Amino acid sequence: MSTASSESAVRDAVDAIYRTESRRVFATLIRLLGDFDLAEEALHEAFASAVKQWPTEGVPANPRAWLVSAGRFKAIDAIRRRARFDASLGDLVDRNDTAGGPAELAEEAGVEDDRLRLIFTCCHPALPPEAQTALTLREVCGLTTEEIASAFLVAPSTLAQRIVRAKSKIRDAKIPYQIPSREDLPDRLESVLQVVYLVFNEGYAASSGDSVTRGDLSGEAIRLGRLLVELLPEAESLGLLALMVLHESRRAARADANGELILLDAQDRGLWDRALIAEGQSLVERALASQEVGPYTLQAAISAIHADAREAAATDWPQIVAIYDVLLRAVPTPVVELNRAVAVAMRDGPGAGLDLVDAILTRGDLADYHLAHSVRADFCRRLGRSDDARRSYEQALALTRQEPERRFLEGRLRELA
Secondary structure (H helix, E strand, O other), X not given: OOHHHXXXXXXXXXXXXXXXXXXXXXXXXXXXXXXXXXXXXXXXXXXXXXXXXXXXXXXXXXXXHHXXXXXXXXXXXXXXXXXXXXXXXXXXXXHHHOOOOHHHHOOHHHHHHHHHHHHHHHOOOOOOHHHHHHHHHHHHOOOOHHHHHHHOOOOHHHHHHHHHHHHHHHHHOOOOOOOOOOOOHHHHHHHHHHHHHHHHHHHHOOOEEOOXXXXXXXXXXXXXXXXXXXXXXXXXXXXXXXXHHHHHOOHHHOEOOOOOEOOHHHOOHHHOOHHHHHHHHHHHHHHHHOOOOOHHHXXXXXXXXXXXXXXXXXXXXXXXXXXXXXXXXXXXXXXXXHHHHHHHHHHHOHHHHHHHHHHHHHOOOOOOOHXXXXXXXXXXXXXXXXXHHHHHHHHHHHHOEEHHHHHHHHHHHHHHO
């Protein structure tokens, strides 16, 4: 093999290792260096060294350990230079001087613990929710600031400031880079799962923009969910992953070739991904077997029932309503109440559903939620109450920012006209 082709092969190997290992290396460097920015610099220095050295030295047997070690030594050199002007950095130099060798630094179990530590740090309750989401996507998933800003429709400069403030908060408040204790785990895990589910929801049903779904975001959320199940197979981690893959199984059927929205009862179920459905149903069974049934597991169980129905008419709505009854006791929120109203309407007719939705809106709940008005409009349409349906569709349209949903609602209004 020529020198040029050899160098090209090594560069391809470095690129592949970057894609698969960079966030693991980064998580370990954060543990060793105790600083996000130092770890980011060290990560890039390590890969730059690999590009220079591996063509002549060969790809090491344990690339991850080599990269962690190289990044740490590069960081130590940089810290020593800075320590001349900042005495507080001396302890960090001393601590890293006594650390173990490459194999110890990147030992497999320790690396996986590092990834879990990073997730819990990014989702620490001391950080604002929007900062938790941005930091998780940036540091755990490796998305660029521009990609995250585009997903959530904020300026890259605004998103960058959120991340900078979050890192400063972690540093200044001395938020520990650690896995919570068993006693603290339930509350801390809940915040992690909420962040992952928020990312997934934005990908599965984009809140605005030109597309019904964002496959990149839902894919990242599922990747995070798989990582959580791998590292921390608690019942609700299983339940959330089940819920996400069951929803994701329907994504290809949620819009037509022109990007127009297709409701659940009109979807081509032949397009549903049966492999994801099988995975989701297996995860639901595992979560239910734990006898620690939480909200994500209950929602996943509802999705599993939908997945079982080969046609819309075969859906077991009485069972879905029964699960919503349990879910509403566990999570008594207006959105869960609205979803239950839809299920009741499918079981008992649109009149029964309309009574429930009107009760929610009369209380003042969900007045600014476009789906509440859209659901009410649909019930009124099915009952032949065209004027009421038109008013509710118009309210929903005024609140909707996603273009396919807007076109769908405009189509309904044209039908009524």
